[in-house]
Amino acid sequence: MRETAILLISCPDRKGILAKVTGFIAENGGNILHADQHIDFQKEIFFMRIEWDLSSFKIPKEKIAGSFEPIAKEFAMNYQLHFSSKVQNVAIFVSKYDHCLHDLLYRFKAGELKGNLKLVISNHPDLKELVETYGVPFYHFPKTKETKLEVEEKEIELLKKEKIDLIILARYMQILSDNFVNQFRNRIINIHHSFLPAFVGAKPYHRAYERGVKIIGATSHYVTEELDQGPIIEQDVVRVSHRDTLEDMIRKGRDLEKIVLARAVRWHLENKILVYDNKTVIFD
Amino acid sequence: MRETAILLISCPDRKGILAKVTGFIAENGGNILHADQHIDFQKEIFFMRIEWDLSSFKIPKEKIAGSFEPIAKEFAMNYQLHFSSKVQNVAIFVSKYDHCLHDLLYRFKAGELKGNLKLVISNHPDLKELVETYGVPFYHFPKTKETKLEVEEKEIELLKKEKIDLIILARYMQILSDNFVNQFRNRIINIHHSFLPAFVGAKPYHRAYERGVKIIGATSHYVTEELDQGPIIEQDVVRVSHRDTLEDMIRKGRDLEKIVLARAVRWHLENKILVYDNKTVIFD
Amino acid sequence: MRETAILLISCPDRKGILAKVTGFIAENGGNILHADQHIDFQKEIFFMRIEWDLSSFKIPKEKIAGSFEPIAKEFAMNYQLHFSSKVQNVAIFVSKYDHCLHDLLYRFKAGELKGNLKLVISNHPDLKELVETYGVPFYHFPKTKETKLEVEEKEIELLKKEKIDLIILARYMQILSDNFVNQFRNRIINIHHSFLPAFVGAKPYHRAYERGVKIIGATSHYVTEELDQGPIIEQDVVRVSHRDTLEDMIRKGRDLEKIVLARAVRWHLENKILVYDNKTVIFD
Amino acid sequence: MRETAILLISCPDRKGILAKVTGFIAENGGNILHADQHIDFQKEIFFMRIEWDLSSFKIPKEKIAGSFEPIAKEFAMNYQLHFSSKVQNVAIFVSKYDHCLHDLLYRFKAGELKGNLKLVISNHPDLKELVETYGVPFYHFPKTKETKLEVEEKEIELLKKEKIDLIILARYMQILSDNFVNQFRNRIINIHHSFLPAFVGAKPYHRAYERGVKIIGATSHYVTEELDQGPIIEQDVVRVSHRDTLEDMIRKGRDLEKIVLARAVRWHLENKILVYDNKTVIFD
Numbered sequence A, B, C, D: 001m002r003e004t005a006i007l008l009i010s011c012p013d014r015k016g017i018l019a020k021v022t023g024f025i026a027e028n029g030g031n032i033l034h035a036d037q038h039i040d041f042q043k044e045i046f047f048m049r050i051e052w053d054l055s056s057f058k059i060p061k062e063k064i065a066g067s068f069e070p071i072a073k074e075f076a077m078n079y080q081l082h083f084s085s086k087v088q089n090v091a092i093f094v095s096k097y098d099h100c101l102h103d104l105l106y107r108f109k110a111g112e113l114k115g116n117l118k119l120v121i122s123n124h125p126d127l128k129e130l131v132e133t134y135g136v137p138f139y140h141f142p143k144t145k146e147t148k149l150e151v152e153e154k155e156i157e158l159l160k161k162e163k164i165d166l167i168i169l170a171r172y173m174q175i176l177s178d179n180f181v182n183q184f185r186n187r188i189i190n191i192h193h194s195f196l197p198a199f200v201g202a203k204p205y206h207r208a209y210e211r212g213v214k215i216i217g218a219t220s221h222y223v224t225e226e227l228d229q230g231p232i233i234e235q236d237v238v239r240v241s242h243r244d245t246l247e248d249m250i251r252k253g254r255d256l257e258k259i260v261l262a263r264a265v266r267w268h269l270e271n272k273i274l275v276y277d278n279k280t281v282i283f284d
Helices: A017-027 A061-074 A099-109 A128-133 A148-161 A178-183 A204-211 A246-269 B017-027 B061-074 B099-109 B128-133 B148-161 B178-183 B204-211 B246-269 C017-027 C061-074 C099-109 C128-133 C148-161 C178-183 C204-211 C246-269 D017-027 D061-074 D099-109 D128-133 D148-161 D178-183 D204-211 D246-269
Strands: A004-012 A031-040 A045-053 A078-083 A089-094 A116-122 A138-140 A166-169 A188-192 A215-222 A232-239 A273-276 A279-282 B004-012 B031-040 B045-053 B078-083 B089-094 B116-122 B138-140 B166-169 B188-192 B215-222 B232-239 B273-276 B279-282 C004-012 C031-040 C045-053 C078-083 C089-094 C116-122 C138-140 C166-169 C188-192 C215-222 C232-239 C273-276 C279-282 D004-012 D031-040 D045-053 D078-083 D089-094 D116-122 D138-140 D166-169 D188-192 D215-222 D232-239 D273-276 D279-282
Touching (some): A017 A061, A017 D017, A031 D031, A099 A116, A116 A148, A128 A138, A204 A246, A215 A246, A215 B232, A232 A246, A232 A279, A232 B215, B004 B061, B004 B273, B017 B031, B045 B273, B089 B099, B099 B116, B099 D099, B116 B148, B128 B138, B148 B178, B166 B246, B204 B246, B215 B246, B232 B246, B232 B279, B246 D246, C004 C273, C089 C099, C099 C116, C116 C148, C128 C138, C148 C178, C166 C246, C188 C246, C204 C246, C215 C246, C232 C246, C232 D215, D004 D017, D004 D061, D004 D273, D017 D031, D017 D061, D045 D273, D061 D078, D089 D099, D099 D128, D116 D148, D166 D246, D204 D246, D215 D246, D232 D246
Parallel strands (some): A166 A188, B089 B116, B166 B188, C089 C116, C116 C138, C166 C188, D089 D116, D089 D166, D116 D138, D166 D188
Antiparallel strands (some): A188 A215, B004 B078, B215 B232, B273 B279, C004 C045, C031 C045, C188 C215, C215 C232, C273 C279, D004 D045, D004 D078, D188 D215
């Protein structure tokens, strides 16, 4: 695998951005592998993901950011610079449901998801054995209403110590505090078992069943302070009918949850997501 | 086409219902073509749609209801008896959007939807020419907040005079009064341009765009007193991305609306829908 | 869980079948939980799946078949009688790909698939450890062109000894002999990684990529003597674009394969599939 | 609507293409609205669609091609230059089925498809009235095996006279000669009523029904000399079951055909399709 650099850019839309950025790469001998841009004409914002081969790039890795800085300033860019050689550190949070966890453990092990799965945290001890079978450390952090903030501090300490880049809530049945969310802005991915914004909150399958919908869904999103209101990354659906009991809906939903969560995690780990205005641009 | 009879039944679940009903048909020489039953185990309700050939059935059509009555009483059934020879009379309500109207006009004309499309009612004059091209009478009933109830009375009068069985709201931009809805209980089908219960009410595409969803939908449902809360008949979805502008979403949505509405109308006209508890059982 | 009996019936279509079968159950005190019938009007064949509660049924389990025999004769029925208390014995065949295996191991363990997973057979040793982690015996049967028939005899011997009811080919990269297939007629389920009948045979993803299709699929089917020509049980698809490399298609396909295979296995284990004329009727 | 220019480019992949093309536009004062590129790494081909606002572009429209020529030469590009102000002339070919025709007539009239629908050609007179209702000239060209080539010459003459840019085969039940196809290379779009490459040729629904598939599809593609083998533009599918008769499949298929054909036509008219190697790149 050749090493690549990835720039994720957003800035006010103006003439010449694309020419300037691609010119910067070309003049320094970079071979562009992927370039995807998007303009939100309503808000006049320019978005871009550009990835280039570093093998013949004249600027050394550690100096790329500095060299790019004048362009970024000129166009008032928000930008992130990533390298394909940097593998992100990942933590999974679970409670008792194991289907998403099991699915993620397999995908990380099989190399389908490129990340260092460093640890799993749970408020219950139940899934310890499963996690350890995969050689991943399992941490049990029980929580009560009273201890929640205090326990979160310990979790945060552990996450920082392990340099965790991405947190996956794989059907974690606890709501994180604003403080927690703030420290991992756009780096916590949750799977909600409904087609958001339908059925925000608890027991979405029960409410879908009661409402008599003909299609159910799942939604992966970044976690924000407001419950189930963060930027949506991916959604998918499956058809149900009057023949489906609540249990059937939960069973069908599990397959959705696994796939919709895994897609979001993959895009995040490959630096393909830009967040703005509580929405996502997915450069897939 | 052979003539058939159709029984739609719902009643408390008990032993022997199916044997009793099928026995009644068999003993009288009926050949069952379709039989579909469903039990809601949570609420212990039995549902059934059974259709049989009348060609060798010993009981004359006009006496079938009377003959079946003792069984209906025994099991405390709600039931409807329909004959395939009875073609329902249909009215379409529209405002200015013409895509669903155009689609329905074609489907009725092509015989895909089996119904007598007797008339189209609109609160605007714009679609008069299109409707009349298909040889269907067009009625213009302008409405204001002040005249709404009064105008509705005239509409109801016309609908009754024309013996309308089914009313289709093909993107009709007016909310019907409770009185109107009550007179056509489970006989008014609306198309809502969102994946209900997401985006109830006005401008669902705008709100879907704002929320950044990755899939949009359309929902056909029976109209009840509460806006967009009636029993859902059918739903379908289509994928969108950050590349889709609001206009793209509206365009993609139009195709959904046409199909989701047409499916609901077809099932209704073929007596395949049972409503209970604000849900539908579709015997497709 | 209450114990139930399930009758799967196919016979020439005639008047009175449904009344006779439901009458038989009702007269003997059975409470029908599910009844689903289907008539192929082109071929004039009647199909039925009927399931009833045995708790108050007057005929003891072991005598039901005998009591039903006169009805079966009268209508020239093919029928199977199953009991929900009988859990089927299952064997999985794999080669080196582990995604379907991993998925099935989880579903059996989690109780989503109701069967006794008795053993896994492979022509390679690679997946031994994974299988044994789940406490399932793993058998390595290497095969060459020369030894194939001989090795198959040993496999059949083992399968008979373990009273295997269902064989799942979870991306097993060997073609079974006619002799093998004959001994497990309609009891071997394969997953083919294409939307059959497109791309029969080897390397379907490669050929789909070459052809430039916009949607790829997976198909689960019963194995017959002719490669990829057996009765189709389930299919599903996912969208691809020019952006997807062959590797992307293979990755997307894996998720399809898992789901499409698991659905087929579930329906089979719940006695919901009737095969006729190289097609399936799925009483879902 | 501002006027835009669109460049569709394919060439061997090399460093600096993107910088050169975007530099050309930026240096001349063009504001890039859309830029989408794709690299086929297997074949090392670079593809691009770039669209820019002409309002402040310094090079006059008629001189853009000439000014761009040196860049095209340098990189050995195949390219097309389009202007949004140029509306393509369209002809539809039909036989007796009217659903796709009806759908297209509406979409052109409603402005959803941006093209001048100049004429409809048919080998049958049946749809004359429908076409003329929309104010579109209808030409009846009956064909027999013997007269086919001769009649085609007259059709080609008419198409050239009317400066037709795009031909839509809206369920046209005749196979065009190689000569005809050659004169409108990548400018004839056909709708095939199956999920290609499954069920190439005649009666695909009948064969899908016989095969017992669980999903049916439709495919729009450019017409080449080989039947149903041209570059696929779009595909979509719908689920069927044993409950669906052949007639149900044909009915469900009609809705697919309409949508899949309309999407292809829209992309073509908006210059969003690049053909290479019997595949399409869709810059949507």
